[in-house]
Amino acid sequence: MSDAADLSWLEKAIELSRRCPPAEGAYSVGAVIVDSKGAEISNGYSRETDPHDHAEESALAKLADDDPRLPSATLYSTLEPCSERRSRTLTCTDLVLRVGIGRVVIAWREPDLFVGNCVGVETLKAAGVTVIELPELAAKAREVNAHLPGVSS
Numbered sequence: 201m202s203d204a205a206d207l208s209w210l211e212k213a214i215e216l217s218r219r220c221p222p223a224e225g226a227y228s229v230g231a232v233i234v235d236s237k238g239a240e241i242s243n244g245y246s247r248e249t250d251p252h253d254h255a256e257e258s259a260l261a262k263l264a265d266d267d268p269r270l271p272s273a274t275l276y277s278t279l280e281p282c283s284e285r286r287s288r289t290l291t292c293t294d295l296v297l298r299v300g301i302g303r304v305v306i307a308w309r310e311p312d313l314f315v316g317n318c319v320g321v322e323t324l325k326a327a328g329v330t331v332i333e334l335p336e337l338a339a340k341a342r343e344v345n346a347h348l349p350g351v352s353s
Contacts, residue, residue: 206305206334209234209276214307214340216245217255217278222347223247225314229279231255233263233301236272252287255279257295265299274303278341280310281320293320296329303330308338311351 209232216230226246233242244258253261256277263270275281281292281304296304310318321331345351 307341
């Protein structure tokens with residue numbers, strides 16, 4: 201994917217995050233999964249169908265775990281995939297690794313608000329996943345989360 205395509209898809213993820221019902225104890229996150237040809241194959245946002253759903257989880261739930269497009273797909277998420285979770289057994293980092301997505305693009309890393317040391321990026325990279333951060337979109341992603349203490353754009 202080109203830099204322009206990455207920016208465009210992550211902007212779409214930010215728009216999806218605006219659909220999240222605000223929650224005092226959770227981030228509002230959007231996610232888009234794009235195949236190797238540049239076509240969207242799924243998307244989701246936090247709390248889309250369940251109050252505990254994370255955006256990546258919601259997008260991945262719409263696809264089969266063995267979907268042949270996933271290993272060459274890119275996951276765009278407005279926030280670093282979680283590496284620790286209270287509400288589910290598998291973290292978003294675990295889910296990405298389980299389905300074999302090879303590339304993840306994020307706007308910002310998870311701050312120490314709910315989890316003391318999120319290591320989603322580090323875990324993905326250690327497993328061979330290409331992770332790209334687009335900090336130029338971090339302020340837009342944080343803006344959607346202004347309802348949380350200590351988060352500002």
